Amino acid sequence: MLVGEYQFKLDSDDASDLYVDSNLASAYYSGHGMFSGFADINNPTSAEINALKSTTTSLYLTAGYHRLLARLQELRGSEGISIYYKYDTNRDGVFSDWQLIPKEKLFHSVSDLTTPKTQTMYRDWE
Numbered sequence: 001m002l003v004g005e006y007q008f009k010l011d012s013d014d015a016s017d018l019y020v021d022s023n024l025a026s027a028y029y030s031g032h033g034m035f036s037g038f039a040d041i042n043n044p045t046s047a048e049i050n051a052l053k054s055t056t057t058s059l060y061l062t063a064g065y066h067r068l069l070a071r072l073q074e075l076r077g078s079e080g081i082s083i084y085y086k087y088d089t090n091r092d093g094v095f096s097d098w099q100l101i102p103k104e105k106l107f108h109s110v111s112d113l114t115t116p117k118t119q120t121m122y123r124d125w126e
Contacts, residue, residue, distance in 0.1 A: 003063050004089035009098065010054040011035065012081040015073040020059055021066050026083075028054035034080050049084050049098040068101075 008025040010016050013034040017027040035041040038048050072081045086095045 002087060002089045004061065004087045005091065005095075006059050006061050006085055006087045007056045007095065008059075009049055009052050009056050009084040010070075010081065011049075011052055011084070012054075012072055013079050014075045016054075016081050017071050018083060019067075019069040020061070023059055024057060025059055026054045026056050028052070034078075034082070044098075046086075046097045 006020075006025075008018055008020065010018055010026045010028045011034050012028050012032075014032060015029045017029070018025045032053075035044075037051055038044045068083070070081060070083060072079065083101045084098045085101060086098045088095045
């Protein structure tokens with residue numbers, strides 16, 4: 001992970017929020033579906049990700065591990081969450097393109113929500 005300013009965006013079905021080191025990084029509340037406005041759901045453009053209705057907050061992150069906590073609330077139907085990030089390491093206001101955090105980098109998935117909290121552990125994002 002590079003030192004710099006990071007921004008995060010969520011795409012989810014339904015409500016979700018993301019905390020990085022206990023700071024709210026992005027939120028997308030109320031009922032809605034995923035992939036709204038994506039021409040290709042497997043390869044969204046930066047403009048399509050920017051257009052998502054989730055909020056974004058700039059966070060300055062140092063080198064090392066940072067704890068990500070994403071929460072998802074599903075009303076009915078299908079469910080899912082995608083976490084995107086971009087960064088500015090030069091502090092010049094120019095950010096990278098949005099990138100999807102691969103599910104392999106995250107410890108828990110939606111199917112893990114049935115696991116009792118006493119049997120879970122959190123893993124830092126690398």
